[in-house]
Amino acid sequence: MMSNVRNFDIANLMIKNMFTGIIEDLGVIEALKQEDTNLHLTIKSKLASELKIDQSVSHNGVCLTVIDLSPTTYTVTAIKETLDKTTLNSLKLGAIVNLERGLKLGARLDGHMVQGHVDTTGTLVSNESRDGSYLLKFEHPYSQDNPQGITISKGSIT
Numbered sequence: 001m002m003s004n005v006r007n008f009d010i011a012n013l014m015i016k017n018m019f020t021g022i023i024e025d026l027g028v029i030e031a032l033k034q035e036d037t038n039l040h041l042t043i044k045s046k047l048a049s050e051l052k053i054d055q056s057v058s059h060n061g062v063c064l065t066v067i068d069l070s071p072t073t074y075t076v077t078a079i080k081e082t083l084d085k086t087t088l089n090s091l092k093l094g095a096i097v098n099l100e101r102g103l104k105l106g107a108r109l110d111g112h113m114v115q116g117h118v119d120t121t122g123t124l125v126s127n128e129s130r131d132g133s134y135l136l137k138f139e140h141p142y143s144q145d146n147p148q149g150i151t152i153s154k155g156s157i158t
Helices: 007-016 080-085
Strands: 025-035 038-044 056-059 062-069 073-078 096-101 123-130 133-139
Touching: 025 073, 038 062, 056 073
Parallel strands: none
Antiparallel strands: 025 038, 025 096, 038 073, 056 062, 056 096, 062 073, 123 133
16 A cells, blocks of 8 residues: 555656657757667757756657756667667667657647557558558567567557
8 A cells, every 4th residue: 555655646657658649849869879788869859948857758759768958959868678679779860850748647638648668669561541541561570578479568559
C-alpha cells in the first residue's frame, strides 16, 4: 500500500511520458556525441526555451529525456537499447526530427495516446490503397527479445 503517495501524483507520473503523436515542431540535429555506448543528441528547436531538465520529449516517436539546455538548443541521450531498437542511430548532423512534448494532465488530447517507448523497428513491404484507407504491411526481424515474431509485444505501432 502506498499511503504516502496521493492519487494525483500517480496520475501525473503515468501521464508524464505519454504523447499524442501530433508533431509540435521540427528540430535540427546540431551535434552528435558518442559516450561509450550512449549517444548525446543536441537539437535546435523553438521548443528549447520552454523545456526543462528531466523533461520527456518525443523524437521521431522515441521518448528521450532532456539533460542540457541553451536558449535555442537542448541535449538528450539515447542509450544502447534505444539505439538498437530505433532508427535514431542513423541520424546525421543537419537531420530533421519530429518533436513533441509529453502530455500535460488536463490538456486537450488530439491524436492518440502513445508512450514513445520503442520495442523494435520494421520495414514497410507493401502499401495498398483500400477505399480511402491504406493497408500497410511490415516485416520485422525475429530476435531473442521477440522469438515469436510478434509485432506488438506491449504497445502501439506509431
